Amino acid sequence: EAEVAQSPRYKITEKSQAVAFWCDPISGHATLYWYRQILGQGPELLVQFQDESVVDDSQLPKDRFSAERLKGVDSTLKIQPAELGDSAMYLCASSLVGLVGTDTQYFGPGTRLTVL
Amino acid sequence: AQSVTQLGSHVSVSEGALVLLRCNYSSSVPPYLFWYVQYPNQGLQLLLKYTTGATLVKGINGFEAEFKKSETSFHLTKPSAHMSDAAEYFCAVSGGNNRLAFGKGNQVVVIP
Numbered sequence: 001e002a003e004v005a006q007s008p009r010y011k012i013t014e015k016s017q018a019v020a021f022w023c024d025p026i027s028g029h030a031t032l033y034w035y036r037q038i039l040g041q042g043p044e045l046l047v048q049f050q051d052e053s054v055v056d057d058s059q060l061p062k063d064r065f066s067a068e069r070l071k072g073v074d075s076t077l078k079i080q081p082a083e084l085g086d087s088a089m090y091l092c093a094s095s096l097v098g099l100v101g102t103d104t105q106y107f108g109p110g111t112r113l114t115v116l
Numbered sequence: 117a118q119s120v121t122q123l124g125s126h127v128s129v130s131e132g133a134l135v136l137l138r139c140n141y142s143s144s145v146p147p148y149l150f151w152y153v154q155y156p157n158q159g160l161q162l163l164l165k166y167t168t169g170a171t172l173v174k175g176i177n178g179f180e181a182e183f184k185k186s187e188t189s190f191h192l193t194k195p196s197a198h199m200s201d202a203a204e205y206f207c208a209v210s211g212g213n214n215r216l217a218f219g220k221g222n223q224v225v226v227i228p
């Protein structure tokens with residue numbers, strides 16, 4: 001069964017450092033999502049891509065966060081500089097079409113970030 | 117805009133007893149509703165979803181949920197809890213743009 005791949009699984013960094021997370025969606029999925037999940041809370045959407053284009057980044061803190069999906073396949077989420085409050089699980093998801101509300105999103109295992 | 121309310125962050129249930137997790141939603145358009153399960157240090161897995169049609173939806177692992185428009189609810193149930201059901205459960209709602217709004221989740225503890 002095809003899965004969403006993410007790396008690294010765990011990342012520990014010091015504040016003010018740069019970190020990057022990678023996501024490889026299920027093959028053929030046009031839509032890719034990055035979520036942030038703070039401990040004890042539900043996931044919150046940071047950015048949504050349709051192929052290589054950003055369709056929603058309204059909740060992305062653009063002063064320090066950036067995301068790209070250059071060839072419309074895999075994606076990288078970067079934080080520079082990291083702050084203590086960025087400690088969370090970062091989840092990537094993908095869906096086949098994404099522009100229809102019924103489309104199922106498939107989640108990767110996540111990257112747990114700890115900022116010291 | 118869409119939102120979801122899940123009350124009671126921790127839910128304890130005895131093995132073999134009914135599992136009931138409550139979800140109430142708010143949506144300005146006809147909602148699409150989802151339940152996801154998350155095991156420790158893993159991503160989310162879809163349990164079931166409601167789009168249109170039959171209001172009683174059956175999912176994996178013996179779970180089901182009923183969409184009640186008049187009550188704006190989408191409660192999740194399982195007749196008999198198993199130890200493997202211990203996990204965190206999230207209800208989510210989306211409108212037509214596939215943007216999911218999640219609730220805060222319910223941590224289910226199964227007591228032997």
